[in-house]
Amino acid sequence: MKVYSVAATVLALLPLAACSPAFAQLAGEPYIHDPSTVIQSEGKYYTFGTRGGGLISDDGYTWHAGAERPGGGVAPDVIKLGDRYYVAYAVGGGGMNGGHASNVKVMWNKTLDPKSPDFKFQDVGVVASSNGVEDCDAIDPAFLYAKGHLWLSYGTYFGFIRIVELDPKTGKRLVGNKPVDAAIDMEATDLMYRDGWYYLLGTHGTCCDGANSTYNIRVGRSRNPTGPYLDHMGIPLLKGGGKLVAGASNRHIGLGHFGLLDLGDDVQKFSMHYEADMDRDGRSVLDIRPLMWRDGWPVGGDHFEPGTYEIQSERSGGALELAVDFVRIETGRMRWGPPTGTVKPIANQTLDQDSAKWPAGIIPVDMNDYMVRPHQLWTITPVPDAGGYPGDPYFKITIAGTDRALAATANGDVQAVPSFSGAPEQLWRIDQLIDGTYRILPKATLNTGEPLALTAIGAGTPALIKFDPKSDRAKWNFRKP
Amino acid sequence: MKMISRVMMLQAGCLVLQAACLAQAPAPPLAHAAPDRAAADAPRTLVPYFIPAGAQAATPDADGFIRRWMLLEPIVKPNRTSTVFTGSYVREALNTQYFPDQFTVVPHKSDKVTVAGQELAWHALDSNNFDVKLFRFAYGLNKTTYGVIFWAVTVVDSPRDIKNARLAVGSNSASMWWLNGDNVAGLFDDRRMVMDDVLSDRVRLKKGRNVLRGAVINGPGLSDFCVRFVDDNGNPIKGLTVTLQ
CATH class of the missing domain: 2.80.10.50 (Trefoil (Acidic Fibroblast Growth Factor, subunit A))
Incomplete structure (x- = not known):
């Protein structure tokens, strides 16, 4: 009878388990591709994705559609400097029928809350581009503000990842600044600065192929923002190097578009998307997981496991x-030395x-x-x-x-x-x-x-x-x- | 390689998941930037990626990468994605006979072979980079760039007999490599190029002439390879020279 009950319960739960999101996921409807770094604005969390729009969360755990971003294009990033939220995104590129001609554009807003009367994006213009022939495809921009300088990385597998410097007061490209090649065979990059090191993160592998996407997040580091970036084996990112930060696990396939969410007090998390959440129809979803540091290298953590x-x-x-x-465990008189009879577990x-x-x-x-x-x-x-x-x-x-x-x-x-x-x-x-x-x-x-x-x-x-x-x-x- | 086109796949994904996509707000089309016409229309060349191989024997670069190669114009082999490049697929595709003496020939500059009715020429080139940018080789010659197979041959001259060398290869995408006629390395699946990705078993570099042959297959995206010989510690083997004869 008991066996039957347990079996019946398990069977009854199976359809639920198959249809409901598993535990280690954000709640709500976190469906997004190429999410920008998660950022807070007026008490809420925001991230933007490809094509436009994005997600909003009150607590960083439950996410819903509702963030607004004009301009379309792919793979935006966002950073707050002073009272401005700068948003970078790419129009064009991506390969094949998108070609490799692309422009990285920047705009800013004083709030990310679309209901705020202050919500109005101001266009800054094009800050980086690729002409469709050169060894670069100017998509996937990512900001870093460090030591008074504003840096922007961009690029994809078509040629080089490049880094340019922007004016933190205007978001425009610094006059005379030239792009610097920083990596190959990478895309969806991001930059971090910590303890005198600049970190260039990006994905290796294939995107946009659902459960067959091999996207995984890699990193190299340099003492200079424009490189050279090396991995932990000393292999330059310009020669294909990259230390693994996070890859597929459990029911989550194809991690990409790293973004640092520094909550202070030594609590750091990273946002990213899974190309395929196998518990959610194999769709691309946002996730946020712990980021740790070991020997000067970022290490992607996992959700707390119940x-x-x-x-x-x-x-x-x-x-x-x-x-x-x-309460003592009564094992009888303490005996030392080898047993004289049969050994039994306690x-x-x-x-x-x-x-x-x-x-x-x-x-x-x-x-x-x-x-x-x-x-x-x-x-x-x-x-x-x-x-x-x-x-x-x-x-x-x-x-x-x-x-x-x-x-x-x-x-x-x-x-x-x-x-x-x-x-x-x-x-x-x-x-x-x-x-x-x-x-x-x-x-x-x-x-x-x-x-x-x-x-x-x-x-x-x-x-x-x-x-x-x-x-x-x-x-x-x-x-x- | 993996750049199967984010744009294309996102659009395709929405078609596959049409019902779900329609349930959400209609996604705006992804905008395309106009390519730079001057750049697109500029005469194609191998500059700055290659120069003609010099008359003198070359040496590998400071890191040991072999930059001098005979490269055959690409053989068309359409593949919409590089994820098909399993070991079985690649072994079959690259062991297929496309032209006479494919696994033995040491071609000369401007030699030609005919593959499926198409005449393809060998080019003697020195790469200006540690890697041999096959996409740029094809693009510069106005040849097919995606869905292709490249053949490469070089001759490594060793000053002494070296028994414990390893061939270290990185390729985008899959590839196979033969040293003195023996298959010594295979790189399979949807591969990106990273130096020293796959190392062969220990191989013998004979004193004198050693023929190294490779074939790289790619779907969409860039294609390139980098090759060097390393010792047991992963350091480049010194003293080698590279010829094409």
């Missing part, structure tokens, strides 16, 4: 746990064994040595329709096998309440930091009015205080049990 984990403090190595009495402590004397009400939370005990195992689950933050939904954090949920208190402590209610103090934001560790914040801002982060204020004591990215106190790891 599951059961030890939540380990980076400060002490201690495991976040219910502050309950330790079962892990069960939830029933561990929880027999847990209080029924609220239980305090602390950190202690990890012992693989049920009161140290947390199941992390996305909460539907609770909103989210750039890239991910809010999660509930419950003791595995129970509904007992981690919750923030009004005065900045954490505790485990008997059951999950969906209240903001029981919803958690989990951001992977650039060093690979995580920060954990409740959705509720509590009495302070500002975001607080789960922090090991003592080796064994957690509390919620303002996040400090420079301190291991505020960093956590999620380890499989």
Whole structure:
């Protein structure tokens, strides 16, 4: 009977699973191709795509159509400088019936909100072009503002990726500036600057072929904005080099059009499209995922994977746990040396064994040595329709096998309440930091009015205080049990 | 290579997904920029990509890339996408006999072969770049640029017997390579050119003359290759000279 029920349940869920977007996706209708760097304007997130238009999100997790961009063309990018949002896009090019003659144009607006009375694009004009014959196809522009200079990369597989300098005050090409060849066999480029290095990112592989698109994101770096850019093996991007940043995984094929979304406090994310989201009809969709840094190189991270984990403090190595009495596993008298009889496994402590004397009400939370005990195992689950933050939904954090949920208190402590209610103090934001560790914040801002982060204020004591990215106190790891 | 045309594919995609596309606001057509007529109408040449091969033996460049080649004008082999270039497809396509002595000939400048009724000439050239830009070779000669096969032959003179050399190849798109008659490297699938993409098993470079032959097949997009011999540490083998005889 039980077997039948489980089977029936699984079968009943199968059509739903086949039709609904899987977890590791943005919510809403994030359908777009060649998205620009995600940018905030007046509290909302925006990205623009090929042909015109784009997506808007209130929280960076749920996206809808509605962004407006005139000019058509392909693969725009956007950057905010002062009180202006500069948008670059390409008209023409792309190969074959589009030819290779193209113009990169720039325009600006004081807001990206199409409902604002200030919403009016001002044309700057053409800042780069290709004549249809030369070794360049001037599409896929991308901005970088660094050290007082405004740079623009552009190009595709037809010849070189090129970099020009624009005037940050006007968006126009600097007078006398000449394009510099920076890479080959790349497109959908972007530029970053960090710790004295300029990074040129772009895609290798094929676009626009759905589930057969081999697009993947690569990078090289240079001390100078115009190169030469080399990959981690020392291979110049002008000779085809490029270190992998992110490629296909899970149900997502063909990553391209990297864009940096720097949220501050060592939280960086990258926006991109999948050429094919296999759970969404194989369509091209936007996604936002963590960006990490290792040895001076960007590393594309993945969405937080729901599951059961030890939540380990980076400060002490201690495991976040219910502050309950330790229950011994009775294995009899300790014996050393080789066994004299049959070797038998010893079962892990069960939830029933561990929880027999847990209080029924609220239980305090602390950190202690990890012992693989049920009161140290947390199941992390996305909460539907609770909103989210750039890239991910809010999660509930419950003791595995129970509904007992981690919750923030009004005065900045954490505790485990008997059951999950969906209240903001029981919803958690989990951001992977650039060093690979995580920060954990409740959705509720509590009495302070500002975001607080789960922090090991003592080796064994957690509390919620303002996040400090420079301190291991505020960093956590999620380890499989 | 991969530039199967974003424009074309987006338009095709909307046709395939017509119902869904129609459900959304109608997408504006993608605008095309007018090509520069002067550039488009300019006489085509191999400049600045190639110069005629010099009379003196050449050496590989500082990184070991071989720049002197006999290149055959492209054989037309239509392919709308490079994703068809599986190993099986490429082996069959490039082992097909297109012209006499295809796997043995060391051609001379201006030699001609006939393929499917079309006369094609060999050109003795030095590339001005580390890579041999086959698209520009075809374009400069007013030949077909997309959906083609290129054949290339060169002769590497080694000052000594080298037993543990490796041929290091990058090509756009797929290619196969033969050293002294033996197939030593194959680059398959929708390939982009990156230096040292595929390395052969260890091969012997004989003291004296070694004939290196390659064939590159491409669909839409650019086509080129770069070739050098490297040692076990990946460093270019020094002391080689390149002739076409």
